[in-house]
Amino acid sequence: MNSQFELIKSSGGIDEYRLKSNGLRVLMLQDLSTPVATFMVTYHVGSRNEAIGYTGSTHLLEHLMFKGSRNYNKENGTAIWDELQSIGAQINATTWNDRTNYFEVVPSEHIEKAISIEADRMRFSFLRDEDRQPEMTVVRNEYERGENSPFDVLDKNIWATAYQAHPYHHSTIGWRSDIENVSTERLKEFYDVYYWPNNATATIIGDFQKDTTLSLIAKYFGEHKKSDHEIPKVYTEEPLQEGPRRIVVKRSGQSGITAVAHKTPPGLDVDMYVFQVLGKILCDGKSSRLYKKIVDQGLATSLFMYDFPFKDNGLFITYAFLTPDTDNQKVEDIILKEYNDIISNGVEDSEIMRAVAQIRASVAFSRDGSYAVASALNEAIAIGDWQFYTSYVEKIELVSAKDIKRVASKYLTEDQSTVGWFIPKNKTK
Amino acid sequence: MKFKKLVTKEEPIKGLTSYVIPTKVKDVVTISGSMLGGILYSDKENPKISSLVSAMLDKGTQKNSKYELSNKLESIGAEISFISSNRHINFTAHCLKPDLELVVELISEQLRSPIFPDDELDLLKKRMIGNLEISKDNTKKQSYINFIRKVYPNNHYNYRSTIEESIQSISLVTEKDLKSFHEKTFGLGSLNIAAAGDISNIQFQDFIKKYFDSWNDQNINSLDSAIPANNRTQAIENKNIDDKTSSDVYIGQSVDVTEDSDDYRNLMMGIYILGGNFSARLMQSVRDEEGLTYGIGSTITGCGYGTTGHWYTWGTFSPNLVEKGIRSTLSVIDKWFAKGVTERELAAKKTTLNGSFQVSLDTTSGLIDKILTNAEKGRNISYLDNYTNKINVLNKDEINRAIKTYLDPKKFITSIAGTKI
Numbered sequence: 001m002n003s004q005f006e007l008i009k010s011s012g013g014i015d016e017y018r019l020k021s022n023g024l025r026v027l028m029l030q031d032l033s034t035p036v037a038t039f040m041v042t043y044h045v046g047s048r049n050e051a052i053g054y055t056g057s058t059h060l061l062e063h064l065m066f067k068g069s070r071n072y073n074k075e076n077g078t079a080i081w082d083e084l085q086s087i088g089a090q091i092n093a094t095t096w097n098d099r100t101n102y103f104e105v106v107p108s109e110h111i112e113k114a115i116s117i118e119a120d121r122m123r124f125s126f127l128r129d130e131d132r133q134p135e136m137t138v139v140r141n142e143y144e145r146g147e148n149s150p151f152d153v154l155d156k157n158i159w160a161t162a163y164q165a166h167p168y169h170h171s172t173i174g175w176r177s178d179i180e181n182v183s184t185e186r187l188k189e190f191y192d193v194y195y196w197p198n199n200a201t202a203t204i205i206g207d208f209q210k211d212t213t214l215s216l217i218a219k220y221f222g223e224h225k226k227s228d229h230e231i232p233k234v235y236t237e238e239p240l241q242e243g244p245r246r247i248v249v250k251r252s253g254q255s256g257i258t259a260v261a262h263k264t265p266p267g268l269d270v271d272m273y274v275f276q277v278l279g280k281i282l283c284d285g286k287s288s289r290l291y292k293k294i295v296d297q298g299l300a301t302s303l304f305m306y307d308f309p310f311k312d313n314g315l316f317i318t319y320a321f322l323t324p325d326t327d328n329q330k331v332e333d334i335i336l337k338e339y340n341d342i343i344s345n346g347v348e349d350s351e352i353m354r355a356v357a358q359i360r361a362s363v364a365f366s367r368d369g370s371y372a373v374a375s376a377l378n379e380a381i382a383i384g385d386w387q388f389y390t391s392y393v394e395k396i397e398l399v400s401a402k403d404i405k406r407v408a409s410k411y412l413t414e415d416q417s418t419v420g421w422f423i424p425k426n427k428t429k
Numbered sequence: 430m431k432f433k434k435l436v437t438k439e440e441p442i443k444g445l446t447s448y449v450i451p452t453k454v455k456d457v458v459t460i461s462g463s464m465l466g467g468i469l470y471s472d473k474e475n476p477k478i479s480s481l482v483s484a485m486l487d488k489g490t491q492k493n494s495k496y497e498l499s500n501k502l503e504s505i506g507a508e509i510s511f512i513s514s515n516r517h518i519n520f521t522a523h524c525l526k527p528d529l530e531l532v533v534e535l536i537s538e539q540l541r542s543p544i545f546p547d548d549e550l551d552l553l554k555k556r557m558i559g560n561l562e563i564s565k566d567n568t569k570k571q572s573y574i575n576f577i578r579k580v581y582p583n584n585h586y587n588y589r590s591t592i593e594e595s596i597q598s599i600s601l602v603t604e605k606d607l608k609s610f611h612e613k614t615f616g617l618g619s620l621n622i623a624a625a626g627d628i629s630n631i632q633f634q635d636f637i638k639k640y641f642d643s644w645n646d647q648n649i650n651s652l653d654s655a656i657p658a659n660n661r662t663q664a665i666e667n668k669n670i671d672d673k674t675s676s677d678v679y680i681g682q683s684v685d686v687t688e689d690s691d692d693y694r695n696l697m698m699g700i701y702i703l704g705g706n707f708s709a710r711l712m713q714s715v716r717d718e719e720g721l722t723y724g725i726g727s728t729i730t731g732c733g734y735g736t737t738g739h740w741y742t743w744g745t746f747s748p749n750l751v752e753k754g755i756r757s758t759l760s761v762i763d764k765w766f767a768k769g770v771t772e773r774e775l776a777a778k779k780t781t782l783n784g785s786f787q788v789s790l791d792t793t794s795g796l797i798d799k800i801l802t803n804a805e806k807g808r809n810i811s812y813l814d815n816y817t818n819k820i821n822v823l824n825k826d827e828i829n830r831a832i833k834t835y836l837d838p839k840k841f842i843t844s845i846a847g848t849k850i
Contacts, residue, residue: 033453035430036791081708086777088784091707107787125436135748136722141723144674148568154516239845252671254562286499298552301559323559354504361506364456365523370627393508 002214006220007052012390019218022226026217027206027386029373037206038370039239040103041122042381044201045194047172048097048234052240054182054190056174059095060132060139061187065102066093066096067131070124072117073173076182079119084225089114090371095172098311099382105371108207114218118202119220129184132291136180143173151319154221154422158261161247162418165349166238183249206370217304238263238313245418253424255301255324259341260330261317261418267309270395274407275307275316277399280355282338283318283349290318293334299326311383315418316411328421339412344407359396430790432813434708436800437630441637442615444646446808450625452793456526459793460536461801462519462622465649467616469586470516473701476590477598478610479513481553481561485607486511488549491542495549498535498795506530509539510584515586516652526627530636537640537824541617545607554599561596568677571744575666576679577752579842580739585656587738589732593624616647621703621804625793630748653750654735661840668846676751676847681727681741688806695831696729698823700740702770702778703727709778711742714761721754722746739835747806748850755843766838769829783817784813 001007005017007027017026047058065335072078084091090105102121104114146152156171163169202221203212241263266269282290283305294300306316320331366376380389444650471478489495489508502509507524515766527615564570574589590598601842620641624633661682686693704711704727711725722744731738742762746754763821789795803813 031453036786036788036792078709080544081706082777085706085708086780087786088781088786088788089787090788103786105791110784122514137720137750138716138723141675141721141745141747145723145745149675150566252566252673254566255559285503287496287503295556296556298554301556301563321563323555324562331674354500357506359506361523361525364525368454368457368459368794371791386602 002211004216004218005214012389014286016384017214019221021222024217024221024222025201026214027201027203027228027377027381028210028213029090029204030210031370031373032207035108035203035207035424036105036376037108037111037208038103038105038116038368040101040203040233040362040374040378041082041118042099042101042378043194043204044098044199044231044382045100045140046048046096046098046382047170047174047217048167049232050167050170050174054186055178056139056172057174057178057190057354058100059172059174060136061127061190062093062095062100062102062177063135063139064127064131064187065121065125066129067130067135068126069121071120071155073126076323078168080121083113083117084276094141096382097172099170099378101112101378103371103374106174107359111204111208111213115213115216116220119224122200122221123420124199125191125195125384127191128186129400132184132187138272139173140176140179143176143179146173150251150257150422151321153251154249154257154420158259158317158418158420159248159315161245161261161420162261163238163330164239165314166236167234168310168312168314189273193229193232196231197224198226199231200429201386203234203374203377203381204264205272205373205377234312241416244414247418247420248423249421250423253422256322256326257420257422258320258335259317259420260335261315261420263312263416264307264411264412266278266312267314268385270390271407271411272307272309272402273395274399275411276359277304277355278342278404278408279307281351281404284358286354289338290335291322293338294320296333298323299331299334309379309388310382326395328423329410332419332421337409342389342404342408343412346401349401352404356399356410363393432800432810436810439630439634441634442617442641443640445622445637445719447634447637448623448804449628449630450623450793450796450800451628451630452626452796454626454793456627457793458524458526458529458624459797460522460532460622460624460625460626461520461797462620463499463514463515463519463623463801463805464534464615465619465702466518467513467516469609469652470649472606474664475598475601477595477602478606479614481550481557481599481602482551482607482610483511483513483518484557485545485550486539486543487545487546488553490538491544492538498539501531501535503530511539529628529633530596533633534640541644542619542812543611543612545604547604550604550607554602557599558596561592561599565592566670568614568673568675569847571670572666572677572679572844575668575846576681576741576842579634579659579666579737579844580683581658582656583715585658586652586736611638613623614647614649615646616640618647619649621801622795623801623804630844638814646673652734656736656741658685658737661837663840664842666842666844667849668844669681669849671848673848674747674749675745676845677743677745678751678755678758679741679743680755680762680841681739682728682810682837683730683737683739684745685737686732687735687737688833689735689837692835693732694784694819694823695828696740696835698775698778698820699770699828699832700727700729701782702774703765704742705778706781708751710761710765711744711758715754715757721750721756721757736820748848751845751847754763759838759841763838766832766836769832772825775825775828779820779823782820788815789792
């Protein structure tokens, strides 16, 4: 093995290495099925690391990271998009609460190009004010597109109501006035605080040769030193919620939305696995409890719930997209009644077996293709333990009916709830 | 990789062609299939019949109720979905390797013996109408429908109904309509099934024979494709939708070209250079340099099965930047039309398309999608192996000639949907 790296651990076919010189973590999963590989760099910084005045900065910075760096820029004819798209790569970046990731899905023979570009922009991105000006309006249009959707608007409002002190209060895209006014200097400061090899994980999945690839990673990322400062920790904790909260959004639209949210523990808490199973029992598939009671009764066109595991506490939210003329209150009552039924009576073992089978299969489906694997692994990296990905099914299989009753009783209480309604007005003819 | 070597094509039953591609993915099998009977095969009086038939296939069969079907699938974590595209009834399934037989059995059962319960039809109609009501507020959908209705006459295959017309059609569909359509359309004849993943061809053939044998034959005629688009005239459509912070804009026109012609690929490449990806001209200029939009691109579509299609540019703009955005977009298009594409652009986009093709095969869904689409269009598997050659022989002069031949910037249709300011 390349002596510049040390092997830290292995799990589920994935090997974790550490580049000794600067602390860059590297995850590798070889799969020679097709001549394609995904290279991804995950920075352990997201909108969770922002505050008032610069909400949305992590995301705006992500956009500026495509505007050029020392070796890859328009001026010398090597713009990042041109370099990667000209070889047929799928390329993009995403930002969320706890992380920012940059990825390239490339024909295997072009892995070096992806590594070289990511290493270059890790420390040598231009971040020029003349680039921020037009990119700000691009991001503002992204924000505006999101605001077109009643769901997006309601979802933002629910998080902002449920979380008052913790930075999950604001959405990743940020508030409009912050997007418009944050300075380039503030973005540079953000970059210089968080974009370091010791605050990043490089992941490579698919068709590659291990030794060669480790050498390439050492060659390109090895030129960066470790940050000379400690990466700041987020210390803000959400105070205890002491009563139910409600939020109503009224806008032009055609149909209402009812959402019921409850606070959940951090992603690595063992109770999160229980929530994952409970979510399936309530909302996943035509046999699920709420589908039968809401969609099958013609009260909603569709229904879904999410309970993404985040680094800190999250939300367990059920959304019902109402059919025209359905009353928000009626659907809210049905959802809460079902929660209360689970608190009082628990669930059947057969429901758990079905939910576990659904999760087991969906995990297998999500390993179809190198990007799918990288994407799922990215979220595990974000919450603080990449082995969350490799041990997920095993932990899910341990969930019992007793666990579900306990977790529902503990978390799905009225005082921990935030209910959101979207009420349409001025229907379009 | 060569498709011809990877794919096993067989006709285990007359009127059913199977394509099997074993890959190294562990435990997972993806299945996709289709047969003629899509939206265009609905009765002329009601274009929604095919869509409702597809959506009702999981609502109960002669053997199993709706809940028995969903229970069987959900207890193994498998998924089966049916949908009508323009020409085909399509189905897709994902399952784990040990559950393949059950999934093939359930696909067959739902295709062969649905019962279309009246109460389920009423419920489905209510939900579909609800979704359509919601889409009245969708700026992208409204803009596209208005654009398409200017491009084509109402008997053209690429024409789209208004949302109100769709609601009216759905409300009129009866159980009898569904049963009649199913009886005269569903069966062997044009059925293609492709499966990829952790799968053995021999085993899959056994399942296909077991569950599809003795299904009735259907001899469905191909559609007459030679319907012309509307005469081109410059037009602007403007739809106001309140409280929207971003507007959707389509600019384009009909193109008198079909996928089978050499000029299709010339035009496709020219339009790809204009707006096929981030490094194409529209994104570079309107987004990257001017910051007017989050996304803008252009494509050519609707040219399959001998039908002539259209090209369009689509972008989103803040309501107060719509006019500026359209001016900027037209300026890029005008320059592209007048001066054509360059050798450098063509060389870059050739490698882009060839590389993208390779990358798209990274998943079982990507593989199957290519193979099934190829089969639906009646092409041999070797067509996929020759794809890169067809791209590599394109040349700049022919592309620029095709752009001049098939496009007319004086007769663009512009459709805007959003909040007027």
